[in-house]
Amino acid sequence: MxxxxxxxxxxxxxxxxxxxxxxxxxxxxxxxxxxxxxxxxxxxxxxxxxxxxxxxxxxxxxxxxxxxxxxxxxxxxxxxxxxxxxxxxxxxxxxxxxxxxxxxxxxxxxxKGITPPGYVTSRKALYDNGKLYEPTDWERDDLALPPVPHLDVAETRKVLGKTGLMRLQEGE
Ligand code: SF4
Ligand code: SF4
The missing domain is CATH 1.10.1060.10 (Alpha-helical ferredoxin)
Structure with missing residues:
Protein backbone atom coordinates (compact mmCIF):
# COMPACT_ATOMS: atom_id res chain seq x y z
CA MET A 1 0.00 0.00 0.00
CA LYS A 112 -6.41 -4.64 -10.75
CA GLY A 113 -4.08 -6.71 -8.57
CA ILE A 114 -4.08 -4.13 -5.77
CA THR A 115 -4.51 -6.71 -3.06
CA PRO A 116 -2.54 -7.36 0.13
CA PRO A 117 -0.56 -10.60 -0.42
CA GLY A 118 -2.18 -12.21 2.63
CA TYR A 119 -5.61 -12.05 0.97
CA VAL A 120 -4.32 -13.72 -2.17
CA THR A 121 -2.71 -16.52 -0.15
CA SER A 122 -5.84 -17.01 1.94
CA ARG A 123 -7.98 -17.16 -1.19
CA LYS A 124 -5.84 -19.98 -2.57
CA ALA A 125 -5.69 -21.85 0.74
CA LEU A 126 -9.44 -21.69 1.09
CA TYR A 127 -9.97 -23.01 -2.40
CA ASP A 128 -7.28 -25.71 -2.22
CA ASN A 129 -8.00 -27.00 1.28
CA GLY A 130 -11.45 -25.73 2.15
CA LYS A 131 -9.98 -24.06 5.23
CA LEU A 132 -7.52 -21.33 6.09
CA TYR A 133 -5.68 -23.10 8.84
CA GLU A 134 -4.61 -26.69 9.29
CA PRO A 135 -4.85 -27.64 12.96
CA THR A 136 -2.10 -29.98 14.10
CA ASP A 137 -2.78 -33.27 15.88
CA TRP A 138 -1.00 -32.18 19.04
CA GLU A 139 -3.15 -29.05 19.29
CA ARG A 140 -6.26 -31.17 19.12
CA ASP A 141 -4.78 -33.73 21.52
CA ASP A 142 -4.08 -30.96 24.02
CA LEU A 143 -7.70 -29.96 23.87
CA ALA A 144 -8.89 -33.58 23.99
CA LEU A 145 -10.60 -33.17 20.63
CA PRO A 146 -11.20 -35.99 18.17
CA PRO A 147 -9.37 -35.96 14.80
CA VAL A 148 -10.52 -33.35 12.29
CA PRO A 149 -13.47 -34.74 10.36
CA HIS A 150 -12.88 -35.37 6.66
CA LEU A 151 -13.67 -32.34 4.53
CA ASP A 152 -15.02 -32.83 1.03
CA VAL A 153 -13.01 -30.19 -0.84
CA ALA A 154 -15.00 -30.78 -4.03
CA GLU A 155 -18.11 -29.56 -2.22
CA THR A 156 -16.46 -26.47 -0.76
CA ARG A 157 -14.97 -25.65 -4.17
CA LYS A 158 -18.39 -25.86 -5.72
CA VAL A 159 -19.68 -23.31 -3.20
CA LEU A 160 -16.64 -21.05 -3.60
CA GLY A 161 -16.94 -21.30 -7.37
CA LYS A 162 -20.42 -19.82 -7.14
CA THR A 163 -19.14 -16.85 -5.11
CA GLY A 164 -16.68 -15.92 -7.84
CA LEU A 165 -13.81 -16.13 -5.33
CA MET A 166 -11.46 -17.66 -7.86
CA ARG A 167 -12.22 -15.26 -10.68
CA LEU A 168 -8.90 -14.15 -12.07
CA GLN A 169 -7.19 -10.86 -11.54
CA GLU A 170 -6.16 -8.92 -14.64
CA GLY A 171 -2.94 -10.48 -15.97
CA GLU A 172 -3.24 -13.62 -13.83
S1 SF4 B 1 -21.13 9.28 3.61
FE1 SF4 B 1 -22.85 9.90 4.92
S2 SF4 B 1 -21.99 9.94 6.98
FE2 SF4 B 1 -20.26 9.96 5.56
S3 SF4 B 1 -19.77 12.09 5.24
FE3 SF4 B 1 -21.17 11.51 3.63
S4 SF4 B 1 -23.20 12.05 4.38
FE4 SF4 B 1 -21.84 12.01 6.14
S1 SF4 C 1 -17.65 -0.66 7.32
FE1 SF4 C 1 -16.79 -0.27 9.34
S2 SF4 C 1 -14.59 -0.44 9.06
FE2 SF4 C 1 -15.48 -0.16 7.04
S3 SF4 C 1 -15.42 2.02 6.66
FE3 SF4 C 1 -17.42 1.57 7.53
S4 SF4 C 1 -17.18 1.90 9.72
FE4 SF4 C 1 -15.12 1.74 8.86
Whole structure:
Protein backbone atom coordinates (compact mmCIF):
# COMPACT_ATOMS: atom_id res chain seq x y z
CA MET A 1 0.00 0.00 0.00
CA UNK A 2 1.23 3.47 -0.77
CA UNK A 3 2.75 5.09 2.27
CA UNK A 4 2.41 8.65 1.11
CA UNK A 5 -1.35 8.73 1.41
CA UNK A 6 -1.12 9.99 4.96
CA UNK A 7 -0.13 13.33 3.47
CA UNK A 8 -3.46 13.53 1.74
CA UNK A 9 -5.56 13.59 4.89
CA UNK A 10 -8.45 15.93 4.16
CA UNK A 11 -6.86 16.46 0.72
CA UNK A 12 -4.50 19.08 2.09
CA UNK A 13 -2.21 20.33 -0.64
CA UNK A 14 -3.62 17.94 -3.24
CA UNK A 15 -4.26 19.37 -6.69
CA UNK A 16 -7.07 17.67 -8.54
CA UNK A 17 -5.61 17.69 -11.98
CA UNK A 18 -6.72 14.34 -13.26
CA UNK A 19 -10.34 13.87 -12.33
CA UNK A 20 -11.66 10.82 -14.05
CA UNK A 21 -15.37 11.04 -14.78
CA UNK A 22 -15.32 7.49 -16.13
CA UNK A 23 -14.20 6.19 -12.74
CA UNK A 24 -17.06 7.99 -10.99
CA UNK A 25 -19.41 6.46 -13.54
CA UNK A 26 -17.98 2.99 -12.82
CA UNK A 27 -18.39 3.47 -9.08
CA UNK A 28 -21.92 4.77 -9.48
CA UNK A 29 -22.84 1.34 -10.89
CA UNK A 30 -21.75 -0.42 -7.69
CA UNK A 31 -24.32 -1.25 -5.03
CA UNK A 32 -24.82 2.06 -3.20
CA UNK A 33 -22.79 3.97 -5.77
CA UNK A 34 -25.81 5.76 -7.20
CA UNK A 35 -25.96 7.92 -4.04
CA UNK A 36 -22.45 9.34 -4.13
CA UNK A 37 -23.72 12.87 -4.72
CA UNK A 38 -25.89 12.71 -1.59
CA UNK A 39 -22.81 12.80 0.66
CA UNK A 40 -22.54 16.21 2.30
CA UNK A 41 -19.29 15.47 4.14
CA UNK A 42 -20.63 15.46 7.69
CA UNK A 43 -17.98 12.83 8.58
CA UNK A 44 -20.37 10.88 10.81
CA UNK A 45 -19.21 7.76 8.99
CA UNK A 46 -15.58 8.40 9.91
CA UNK A 47 -16.44 9.28 13.50
CA UNK A 48 -17.81 5.77 14.06
CA UNK A 49 -15.30 3.83 12.01
CA UNK A 50 -13.31 1.37 14.17
CA UNK A 51 -10.25 1.55 11.91
CA UNK A 52 -10.17 5.35 11.59
CA UNK A 53 -6.87 5.57 13.46
CA UNK A 54 -5.28 2.90 11.26
CA UNK A 55 -6.08 4.14 7.76
CA UNK A 56 -4.37 6.75 5.62
CA UNK A 57 -7.62 8.39 4.53
CA UNK A 58 -10.91 8.51 6.37
CA UNK A 59 -14.08 7.03 4.97
CA UNK A 60 -15.76 10.44 4.34
CA UNK A 61 -12.64 11.43 2.37
CA UNK A 62 -12.91 8.23 0.39
CA UNK A 63 -16.49 9.16 -0.47
CA UNK A 64 -15.39 12.53 -1.82
CA UNK A 65 -12.55 10.97 -3.79
CA UNK A 66 -15.06 8.70 -5.50
CA UNK A 67 -17.25 11.63 -6.45
CA UNK A 68 -14.24 13.48 -7.82
CA UNK A 69 -13.22 10.48 -9.91
CA UNK A 70 -10.00 10.03 -8.07
CA UNK A 71 -9.01 6.54 -9.22
CA UNK A 72 -6.08 6.41 -6.78
CA UNK A 73 -8.63 5.67 -4.10
CA UNK A 74 -8.04 2.01 -4.94
CA UNK A 75 -4.49 2.37 -3.61
CA UNK A 76 -5.57 3.67 -0.23
CA UNK A 77 -5.52 1.32 2.70
CA UNK A 78 -9.12 2.23 3.66
CA UNK A 79 -10.23 -0.23 0.97
CA UNK A 80 -8.58 -3.26 2.57
CA UNK A 81 -8.48 -2.27 6.24
CA UNK A 82 -12.23 -1.70 6.22
CA UNK A 83 -13.63 -4.54 8.33
CA UNK A 84 -17.05 -4.25 6.64
CA UNK A 85 -18.64 -3.74 10.06
CA UNK A 86 -21.39 -1.55 8.52
CA UNK A 87 -21.07 1.08 11.27
CA UNK A 88 -20.60 3.91 8.73
CA UNK A 89 -23.59 2.76 6.74
CA UNK A 90 -25.75 2.66 9.87
CA UNK A 91 -24.67 6.16 10.88
CA UNK A 92 -24.95 7.93 7.55
CA UNK A 93 -27.78 10.50 7.78
CA UNK A 94 -28.16 10.31 4.02
CA UNK A 95 -28.69 6.56 4.03
CA UNK A 96 -25.77 5.94 1.71
CA UNK A 97 -24.75 2.29 1.46
CA UNK A 98 -21.13 3.08 2.20
CA UNK A 99 -19.97 -0.39 3.20
CA UNK A 100 -21.52 -1.88 0.12
CA UNK A 101 -19.62 0.64 -1.99
CA UNK A 102 -16.41 -0.38 -0.23
CA UNK A 103 -17.17 -4.04 -0.98
CA UNK A 104 -17.36 -3.02 -4.63
CA UNK A 105 -14.05 -1.16 -4.34
CA UNK A 106 -12.40 -4.27 -2.91
CA UNK A 107 -13.54 -6.16 -5.99
CA UNK A 108 -12.30 -3.41 -8.31
CA UNK A 109 -8.94 -3.26 -6.51
CA UNK A 110 -8.64 -7.06 -6.60
CA UNK A 111 -9.21 -7.16 -10.35
CA LYS A 112 -6.41 -4.64 -10.75
CA GLY A 113 -4.08 -6.71 -8.57
CA ILE A 114 -4.08 -4.13 -5.77
CA THR A 115 -4.51 -6.71 -3.06
CA PRO A 116 -2.54 -7.36 0.13
CA PRO A 117 -0.56 -10.60 -0.42
CA GLY A 118 -2.18 -12.21 2.63
CA TYR A 119 -5.61 -12.05 0.97
CA VAL A 120 -4.32 -13.72 -2.17
CA THR A 121 -2.71 -16.52 -0.15
CA SER A 122 -5.84 -17.01 1.94
CA ARG A 123 -7.98 -17.16 -1.19
CA LYS A 124 -5.84 -19.98 -2.57
CA ALA A 125 -5.69 -21.85 0.74
CA LEU A 126 -9.44 -21.69 1.09
CA TYR A 127 -9.97 -23.01 -2.40
CA ASP A 128 -7.28 -25.71 -2.22
CA ASN A 129 -8.00 -27.00 1.28
CA GLY A 130 -11.45 -25.73 2.15
CA LYS A 131 -9.98 -24.06 5.23
CA LEU A 132 -7.52 -21.33 6.09
CA TYR A 133 -5.68 -23.10 8.84
CA GLU A 134 -4.61 -26.69 9.29
CA PRO A 135 -4.85 -27.64 12.96
CA THR A 136 -2.10 -29.98 14.10
CA ASP A 137 -2.78 -33.27 15.88
CA TRP A 138 -1.00 -32.18 19.04
CA GLU A 139 -3.15 -29.05 19.29
CA ARG A 140 -6.26 -31.17 19.12
CA ASP A 141 -4.78 -33.73 21.52
CA ASP A 142 -4.08 -30.96 24.02
CA LEU A 143 -7.70 -29.96 23.87
CA ALA A 144 -8.89 -33.58 23.99
CA LEU A 145 -10.60 -33.17 20.63
CA PRO A 146 -11.20 -35.99 18.17
CA PRO A 147 -9.37 -35.96 14.80
CA VAL A 148 -10.52 -33.35 12.29
CA PRO A 149 -13.47 -34.74 10.36
CA HIS A 150 -12.88 -35.37 6.66
CA LEU A 151 -13.67 -32.34 4.53
CA ASP A 152 -15.02 -32.83 1.03
CA VAL A 153 -13.01 -30.19 -0.84
CA ALA A 154 -15.00 -30.78 -4.03
CA GLU A 155 -18.11 -29.56 -2.22
CA THR A 156 -16.46 -26.47 -0.76
CA ARG A 157 -14.97 -25.65 -4.17
CA LYS A 158 -18.39 -25.86 -5.72
CA VAL A 159 -19.68 -23.31 -3.20
CA LEU A 160 -16.64 -21.05 -3.60
CA GLY A 161 -16.94 -21.30 -7.37
CA LYS A 162 -20.42 -19.82 -7.14
CA THR A 163 -19.14 -16.85 -5.11
CA GLY A 164 -16.68 -15.92 -7.84
CA LEU A 165 -13.81 -16.13 -5.33
CA MET A 166 -11.46 -17.66 -7.86
CA ARG A 167 -12.22 -15.26 -10.68
CA LEU A 168 -8.90 -14.15 -12.07
CA GLN A 169 -7.19 -10.86 -11.54
CA GLU A 170 -6.16 -8.92 -14.64
CA GLY A 171 -2.94 -10.48 -15.97
CA GLU A 172 -3.24 -13.62 -13.83
S1 SF4 B 1 -21.99 9.94 6.98
FE1 SF4 B 1 -22.85 9.90 4.92
S2 SF4 B 1 -23.20 12.05 4.38
FE2 SF4 B 1 -21.84 12.01 6.14
S3 SF4 B 1 -19.77 12.09 5.24
FE3 SF4 B 1 -20.26 9.96 5.56
S4 SF4 B 1 -21.13 9.28 3.61
FE4 SF4 B 1 -21.17 11.51 3.63
S1 SF4 C 1 -17.65 -0.66 7.32
FE1 SF4 C 1 -15.48 -0.16 7.04
S2 SF4 C 1 -15.42 2.02 6.66
FE2 SF4 C 1 -17.42 1.57 7.53
S3 SF4 C 1 -17.18 1.90 9.72
FE3 SF4 C 1 -16.79 -0.27 9.34
S4 SF4 C 1 -14.59 -0.44 9.06
FE4 SF4 C 1 -15.12 1.74 8.86
Missing amino acids: AENWGQLKSFEGKKFEALDAEFTKEVSKLIGGQDLTACFQCAKCSAGCPVSDKVNIQVHELMRMLLFGFREVLDTDMVWLCTTCYQCQQRCPQGIEITDIIFGLKNMAFR
